[in-house]
Amino acid sequence: MAELPDDDTVDPDVEVELEFSIINEFASVKVRKLRTRNGERLEIDAPRVGHSIRFDALGLEGLSWQSEETVSGWLETPFGPEG
Amino acid sequence: MALVTDDGKVSRNAFVDQGVFEQELDRIYRRTWLFVAHESEIPTAGDYVTRRMALDPVIVIRDENGAPRVFLNSCRHRGASLCSADMGNTSHFRCSYHGWTFSNEGKLRGVPGMQEMHGNTLDKDSLGLLEPRVEVIFGLIFATWNDSAPTLKDSLGPMAWYMEAAFGKCEHEVIGPPGRLLTHTNWKTGAENYGGDTYHVPTTHKSAVDLGVYGPDHLAAHPDTARHLGEFDPDRNPYLYHPYTTDQGHTGTVLHLPMKFDKPTFLGYEDNLWPEFEEHLDDEQIKMRTGMNLLLANVFPNLSWIELVTVYHGDDTPPAMALHVRQWQPIAADKTELLVWALVPKTASPEWKLWSQRAFIRTLGFGGNFETDDYQNWTSIADVNRGPAGRSLDHQYQGGGPANPTPFADDVNWPGKVYLTENTDVTMRAMYKRWQEMMDAPPASSNGDRMASPVGVG
Helix, strand or coil, X not given: CCCCCCCCCCCCCCEXXXXXXXXXXXXXXXXXXXXXXXXXXXXXXXXXXXXXXXXXXXXXXXXXXXXXXXXXXHCCCECECCC | CCCECCCCEEECHHHHCHHHHHHHHHHHXXXXXXXXXXXXXXXXXXXXXXEEECCEEEEEEECCCCCEEEEECCCCCCCCCCCCCCEEEXXXXXXXXXXXXXXXXXXXXXXCCHHHHHCCCCCHHHCCCECCEEEEECCEEEEECECCCCCHHHHHCCXXXXXXXXXXXXXXXXXXCCEEEEECCCHHHHHHHHCCCHHHHHHHCHHHHHHCCCCHHHXXXXXXXXXXXXXXXXXXXXXXXXXXXXXXXXXXXXXXXCEEECCCCECCCCHHHHHHHHHHCCHHHHHHHECEEEEEEEECCCEEEEEEEECCCCCCCCCEEEEEEEEEEEEECCEEXXXXXXXXXXXXXXXXHHHHHHHHHHHCCCCCHHHHHHHHHHHHHHHHCCCHHHHCCEEECCCCXXXXXXXXXXXXXXXXXXXXXXXXXXXXXXXXXXXXXHHHCCCCCCCCCCECCECCCC
């Protein structure tokens, strides 16, 4: 496994297996594959808006059948939930 | 006042006067189909490039359903530009001013602080991005702000057939991003030149011609070509010239080597591509392309293209065809942004693609010998005619006019009006006739041409 920089945003109980970013001119997010003691998760971290989420395989499966319309609806509050 | 006369004179004010330029934006650019991108520049959902339709900046994007879309690059809130990058991939555009967010289908989706600002009363459906009409032909994406314009195909008229011969012979892809050059010249100066000014070649491009870059001697001598040749008559003019014109103001010229070919022969292309070309073209297009070493055109107003065989590379590289598209994007009467795209057949070998790219870079790329020759003249035209003395004069386009008519071609059966002569101004007169017709029309605001509507409206 490639050596990754120390990162105090990761719990001591998980290991980062893979890390990359997805960026365009509007936003940038960090994506990491995390290995827990007993399994794995995919973390999406959006540091500029201060939100983060971890998906397991089931959650990702659910994500795969979301429509573009649903995804678009998430951006009705373009910088995250309000009030 | 007519700036173009029937006997082939065009006032120099047409090239330097800012009032004329402003009128062109309304009478011509607001009303015609304009090229914005090649399909291969946005192959995947969310891929976009930013371009301009004259002074209006646009986003050209493939939406989530795979359709090419074009939007005015301007937030409906306070008008800031949505995209700043030249290219990218996105599902939404989030404005950098107040954060209004639009889907790549042009719908307003997100408004920060909606409840506080509007109490959810804002009619988001009426605030989609402004979207011109879009049509694609042979991989070329065009758009127009004129909802009343004829279809793209009708607007192209006979030019569509010549475009098919160049762009419809196979699937093409653009190499890299387009070159961009801010130039000190009027947009029409390049357009009229690419529309068929073969008369300038022996003078302006003498050094390149003398080098033998296009000389038929080298072409005839190269084994790749020589094996296809029947006879070659060195006493004849090295090329056969067929200028062509259309009522829509689109013009061009086709050049052939004066040689006989015993079968369809696509000079400058790898043999293995030829069957695909034959499959996609009609018999007359195949005949036109056989032995053809140059096909050039200007699609009125400002899209030019040229397919040109570089015969002699200075080494043992076979003759290579370079196809490129260029757009004279008007910025001011004396300022034009030139965009240049190099295209190659998608299925060509990597080696051939490199030869074609090199042939382009060395000739009509920004640093190529032809391009630098041309700009010396074109920038001087913009420079020396700004004063009242220069403006009092005309440009002369009488060549091959009524006093000495250009002969029609009787040896080909191509659409439009086709002539057979090396030197004539007939193409430029056709372009400026159309230009004057459009400039004489009432302003777009009063002639019934409907402006394109925002997404979801109209």
